[in-house]
Amino acid sequence: MIEINELTKRYEDGVLALDHVTYKVEQGEIFCLLGANGAGKTTTINILLDFIPPTSGHAFINGHDCNKFPLEAKKYVSYVSENVQLYGMFMARQNLAFFAELAGKTGLKKKDYDDVMRTVGLPEKALRMRLKNFSKGMRQKLGIAIALLKDPPAILMDEPTSGLDPTSAHEFLAQLQRLREQGKAILMTTHDIFRAKLIADRVGIMKQGRLVAIRKKQEFKHADLEEIYMHEMQMAESA
Amino acid sequence: MLRTIIAREFLNNILNLRFMIGLVLCIIVTVACIMILAHDYRQEMKDYNARLNLQDEILDNYAKANRHRLIGMIRPQKPPERFRLLIIGIPGNEDLGFFDYNPLPILFPPLDFLFIVTIIMSLLAILFSHDAIAGERQSGTLRLVISNSISRTKILFGKFIGGTISLVIPFILALLVGVLYVSINPAIQWDSSAWVELALLTAASITFITLFYLLGLMVSTFSKSSAISILNCLFLWVLLILVIPNVCPYISAQLCRIPSIKQTKRRDLEIEIHSLKVAREYMKESIKKFKLKYGTLFSEFESMEFGGVGFLIDAKPKHRKAARQRADADPEFKAMMDAFREEGKKAQKELIRIREESDMLWYDLKIKAAVQTKLAKNLACISPFANFVYVARDLTGTGLRSLEYLEQTKDEYERQLRSYVDKKIDDAREKDPAFEEESLLDVSDRPRFVFKEEALKDKLGEVLPYWGILVLFNVVFFAAAFAGFMRYDVR
Numbered sequence: 001m002i003e004i005n006e007l008t009k010r011y012e013d014g015v016l017a018l019d020h021v022t023y024k025v026e027q028g029e030i031f032c033l034l035g036a037n038g039a040g041k042t043t044t045i046n047i048l049l050d051f052i053p054p055t056s057g058h059a060f061i062n063g064h065d066c067n068k069f070p071l072e073a074k075k076y077v078s079y080v081s082e083n084v085q086l087y088g089m090f091m092a093r094q095n096l097a098f099f100a101e102l103a104g105k106t107g108l109k110k111k112d113y114d115d116v117m118r119t120v121g122l123p124e125k126a127l128r129m130r131l132k133n134f135s136k137g138m139r140q141k142l143g144i145a146i147a148l149l150k151d152p153p154a155i156l157m158d159e160p161t162s163g164l165d166p167t168s169a170h171e172f173l174a175q176l177q178r179l180r181e182q183g184k185a186i187l188m189t190t191h192d193i194f195r196a197k198l199i200a201d202r203v204g205i206m207k208q209g210r211l212v213a214i215r216k217k218q219e220f221k222h223a224d225l226e227e228i229y230m231h232e233m234q235m236a237e238s239a
Numbered sequence: 240m241l242r243t244i245i246a247r248e249f250l251n252n253i254l255n256l257r258f259m260i261g262l263v264l265c266i267i268v269t270v271a272c273i274m275i276l277a278h279d280y281r282q283e284m285k286d287y288n289a290r291l292n293l294q295d296e297i298l299d300n301y302a303k304a305n306r307h308r309l310i311g312m313i314r315p316q317k318p319p320e321r322f323r324l325l326i327i328g329i330p331g332n333e334d335l336g337f338f339d340y341n342p343l344p345i346l347f348p349p350l351d352f353l354f355i356v357t358i359i360m361s362l363l364a365i366l367f368s369h370d371a372i373a374g375e376r377q378s379g380t381l382r383l384v385i386s387n388s389i390s391r392t393k394i395l396f397g398k399f400i401g402g403t404i405s406l407v408i409p410f411i412l413a414l415l416v417g418v419l420y421v422s423i424n425p426a427i428q429w430d431s432s433a434w435v436e437l438a439l440l441t442a443a444s445i446t447f448i449t450l451f452y453l454l455g456l457m458v459s460t461f462s463k464s465s466a467i468s469i470l471n472c473l474f475l476w477v478l479l480i481l482v483i484p485n486v487c488p489y490i491s492a493q494l495c496r497i498p499s500i501k502q503t504k505r506r507d508l509e510i511e512i513h514s515l516k517v518a519r520e521y522m523k524e525s526i527k528k529f530k531l532k533y534g535t536l537f538s539e540f541e542s543m544e545f546g547g548v549g550f551l552i553d554a555k556p557k558h559r560k561a562a563r564q565r566a567d568a569d570p571e572f573k574a575m576m577d578a579f580r581e582e583g584k585k586a587q588k589e590l591i592r593i594r595e596e597s598d599m600l601w602y603d604l605k606i607k608a609a610v611q612t613k614l615a616k617n618l619a620c621i622s623p624f625a626n627f628v629y630v631a632r633d634l635t636g637t638g639l640r641s642l643e644y645l646e647q648t649k650d651e652y653e654r655q656l657r658s659y660v661d662k663k664i665d666d667a668r669e670k671d672p673a674f675e676e677e678s679l680l681d682v683s684d685r686p687r688f689v690f691k692e693e694a695l696k697d698k699l700g701e702v703l704p705y706w707g708i709l710v711l712f713n714v715v716f717f718a719a720a721f722a723g724f725m726r727y728d729v730r
Contacts, residue, residue, distance in 0.1 A: 049386045051729050071388045079386035085379030087247070089254040101243040102387040146383075156386075 001027050001076075001154045001185035002048070007057035009043050009209075017043040019209040020057065027153060030176060030186045032196040034229055035206035041189035043209075045156050048187075049079060061154055075104075078150045082159035084143030088132035092122075092142055095131055096149060103150035112149070119178075120145045121171050137168035144175055155179065157188040161195055173199050193229055205232045240389055244397025245404070252367060252405035261363045261406070265413035268359060272350050273417040276324050281426045283319035290316050298682050304664050305676040313656055315649050315688035321433050322635035324421060325352035325440075329642060353631055356444045357624055360410055361451040361480060365472045367406050368455030370465040371398045372724060377464050381729045395724050399456060399717065403449050410448065414441060432695055440634055443702075446709045447627040451476070453716035460723030483622035491615035497607040507597045514593035518586040525582040533575050539565075540576065612639075623712050626705040633702045636692055640701060644693050652688045659686055 002025040009018040018040045025031040033041045046052045048059050050070035059066040064073035086095040093113055100108055114124050120141040126134075134142065140160060147155055161169045176199050179186060190196050196203055197220060205213045205228075213232040220228055252258050294316065302309055320328050327349040375381035384394065418437070421427050429437075455472050462468035498506070529537045543562055566573035619625035632638025663682065668674045 046730060049382075051382065051385065071390060074386060074388040077386070079383065081379065081382060083379060085383070087251060087380060088378075089251060094250070098243065098247050099383065099387070102240065102384065102389055104240075104388070143383075150387075 001025060001062060002031075002156075002187050003058075003060040003063075004044065004048075005058045005060070007044065007047060007059055008055045009040070009047060009052070010055045016209045018047075018054070018057075021206075021209070021211045022057075023204055023211060023214060025154070025185045025187050027185050028180055028183045029201045030180055030188060030199055032200035032203045033187065033189045033206055034191070034193060034196060034203055035189075036191075036233075038208070039206035040209040041206055042158055045079075045158050045187070045189060048077070048156055049074065076152050077154040077156055078103075078147035078152045080140070080143045080147055080155065080157045080160050082162050083136070084139045086131045086139065086142065086146075089130065091128050091130055092117075092134070093127040095142065096127075096145060099146040100149040103152075105149055105151075108149070116145045116148050119148060120175060137164050140164060140168065140172065141175075144172070148179075153183070154185045154187070157186065159189055159191065161190060161192050169195065205229055207233055241393050241397050241400075244389070244394055245401040248371075248398050248401025249405045252402060253408075257363075257366055258405060258409070261366075262409040262412065264359060264363075265355070265409040266416055268350070268355055269352075269413035269417045270420065272352065272355065273324055273420055276327070276351060277420070277424060277427060280319055280323045283323065284426070287316060287318050298685070302680045302682045303676065304667060304674065304678050304680045306660055306664060309660050309680070309682070310653070310656060313682075313685065315652050315690075317645060317688075317690050320635070320637050320641070321429060321692070322436070322440075322637055324427060325417075325437075326631065326635055326637045327351045328637035329639065352440075353628060355413075356410075356447060356631070357480060357627060360406075360444070360448045361476065361624075363409075364406055364448050364451035365455040365469070365476055367402055368398075368452045369459055369468040369472045371402060371456050372459040372727060373462040373468040374459070374465045376727075376729055385729050391724050391727075392721070395456075395460075395721055399449075399453065399720075402456070403452055406448060406452055407445055410444070411441075432692065435695060436634055436698075439699075440631055443627065443630045443634065443706055443709070446706065446713065447623060450623050450709060450712045450716065453713055453720060454479075457716045457720040457723060460720050460727050479622050480624045484619050484625045484628075487619040487622075487625070488615040491611050491618055495607065495611040495614050497604060497611055500604075503600060503604050506600055510593060510597040510600070514590045514597075517593060518590040521586045521589060522582070525579070525586070529575065529579055529582075536572060536575055537579075540572070540579070620705070620708055623709055626708045626712075629705040630702045630709070633705075634698055636698075640698075641693070645690070648690065649688075652686070655686050 004021055004023050007018050007021045008016075010016050017038075021040070021044065023031070033044065035041050043052070044059075047054050048061060048066050050066055050073070053067050061073040062076040064076070066073040087098070090098070096113055096116070097108065100106075113127055117124055117127060122138060122141050122145070126138065131139070131142075143160075161172055164172060173195060176186060176188075180201075188196075188200075201217050203215050203220065204211050205215070212235065213228075215228060294312075294314065298312060302312065320326075322328075370377075372381070375384070385391070421429065454475060455468075458471045458475065459468045462471060526537075526541075533540075540562075543565075562576060566576050616625075616629070629638065633640045636644075660682075663680060667678070667680060671678075
């Protein structure tokens with residue numbers, strides 16, 4: 001569903017953000033990208049969403065080249081950012097309706113909104129609240145609700161649990177689980193090794209633009225993922 | 240999809256405090272401005288009617304057969320411009336007296352429709368659009384919008400259309416309130432052409448407002464944050480609204496130098512003094528010669544108070560009569576008087592010849608000033624402000640062109656009046672040989688000056704190029720905004 005093929009990105013200032021990165025995220029799979037700041041995790045997402053062009057290589061969503069046919073590729077993907085920012089003066093329902101319409105979902109009924117709010121764990125009355133009165137956790141949940149309303153086969157998440165309190169983070173992971181069960185391909189960048197271990201089917205470890213390792217769930221299920229991560233980092237350093 | 244973006248942009252703007260501020264400001268300022276100007280209009284209309292009545296009374300009772308004086312008495316009176324309710328026209332000489340009592344209008348810019356559109360609305364437009372892109376980038380919503388399958392072109396169009404609608408609403412609402420006031424006020428009567436002109440003025444104003452909205456949008460697509468965007472917008476606003484239109488006349492004056500009115504008046508006075516000196520010297524010499532030649536006869540003539548420049552022309556009728564009688568009785572006196580009259584005419588000719596230099600001076604100044612004005616006007620076209628002012632003023636008959644048009648109609652009327660006065664005096668003389676300049680003349684059937692507005696077609700012909708430039712500015716700013724947004728880094 002999500003395919004990264006020899007993807008390289010060198011910024012105008014010469015920084016090599018991605019260095020021939022290749023991997024795939026299949027349907028019903030959660031792939032977590034781990035790495036320090038500047039490792040190239042967000043750059044990958046930026047290329048997948050056509051925010052920036054790649055220097056070389058390709059990124060595909062549902063078989064559509066994200067750089068050549070971005071509008072086609074973006075039909076099949078939703079995006080949840082680290083800090084979901086919506087229109088503060090709008091009520092939650094107005095935000096949901098706007099982004100749903102952008103995703104081509106028109107004619108949604110009250111029941112649809114109520115359902116999605118319940119699914120993400122937000123009270124129905126929050127639909128009538130202005131976004132400026134939402135906490136960060138509530139905004140993150142509404143971000144997920146927007147992604148759910150679009151109902152795409154792939155979801156990109158950029159540090160989605162960052163800044164969430166433990167309860168919200170726990171609810172968030174439960175939500176991810178449900179999405180996986182629905183067959184969504186989820187690419188999630190995170191610093192949170194603990195939660196990556198809990199939820200990921202595979203993890204990719206990035207360092208200075210390179211994908212230094214990919215580990216399957218079986219490989220880190222009973223091991224300390226942090227140790228694996230540190231080990232891979234040291235290996236990459238010495239290489 | 241486009242409709243969704245338009246609706247969101249519109250809703251986002253009208254939920255914002257700046258929309259309410261804009262709406263309230265527009266309505267208060269427009270209504271206050273129209274009410275004040277309507278009061279002034281009624282006052283000016285009253286003054287105009289009073290001037291007409293006074294002139295009629297004077298002419299009906301005191302018109303005498305002196306051609307120059309009579310033409311001078313019949314002054315074409317222009318009614319106040321019908322758009323005086325919205326736009327303060329360029330003051331004529333008769334209006335300057337007003338400032339003797341209240342000098343403040345000179346110190347402060349007038350609050351009228353032009354001020355509302357060019358200052359208030361243009362600033363509001365920038366306030367609405369400066370953060371349309373940069374603000375959304377900063378808040379993070381732009382990433383979420385662009386992560387959907389929607390082209391940047393649609394986003395930009397949506398923002399432009401939605402933003403413009405939310406900006407134009409306060410303006411139109413305020414204008415409608417003003418128009419309602421005009422339409423229910425019995426003292427103000429507009430014909431259909433005035434309403435068409437108002438509709439065109441509104442359309443031109445919207446072109447100007449969208450231009451500044453697009454300017455803000457363009458700057459926004461080249462800025463990373465709202466703060467930088469608003470600073471850049473304000474810089475451009477000051478440049479386009481205040482600096483360029485004010486600097487262009489100075490540049491034009493430097494490129495096309497002409498003497499000032501004061502200098503020309505001084506030179507004119509010098510020429511007049513010189514001409515008088517020359518004529519006086521000439522007459523002094525003539526008097527000397529005549530004294531030598533005619534002796535006591537000339538002294539007798541002198542005692543009849545003739546002589547000097549303006550010989551016989553300035554003489555009083557009773558003196559002229561006495562001289563004529565004396566000349567009829569004495570051929571020698573007549574020969575001397577005729578010879579002296581010839582000398583007087585020569586002096587007069589010399590005086591006129593020298594004074595022609597003065598006429599040339601003013602004519603030359605007028606031509607050069609016209610060139611300088613045209614140059615300044617064309618240079619100022621790089622500012623949308625100047626183009627809008629030309630369109631608004633020429634369309635409503637409150638600008639420079641209306642003054643030129645007024646001069647033309649006045650000239651036509653004066654030509655008509657001169658032939659009427661000549662015919663009237665000739666007829667009166669034919670009927671009564673004793674008819675003199677001091678005799679009363681009935682001019683009740685004189686042609687009346689009726690000021691007619693210039694035809695709309697002619698006005699449109701004049702304003703369309705400037706309107707076209709405003710549209711061109713819109714296109715350029717949109718193209719620049721488009722180019723900027725296509726390359727805009729949403730991260």
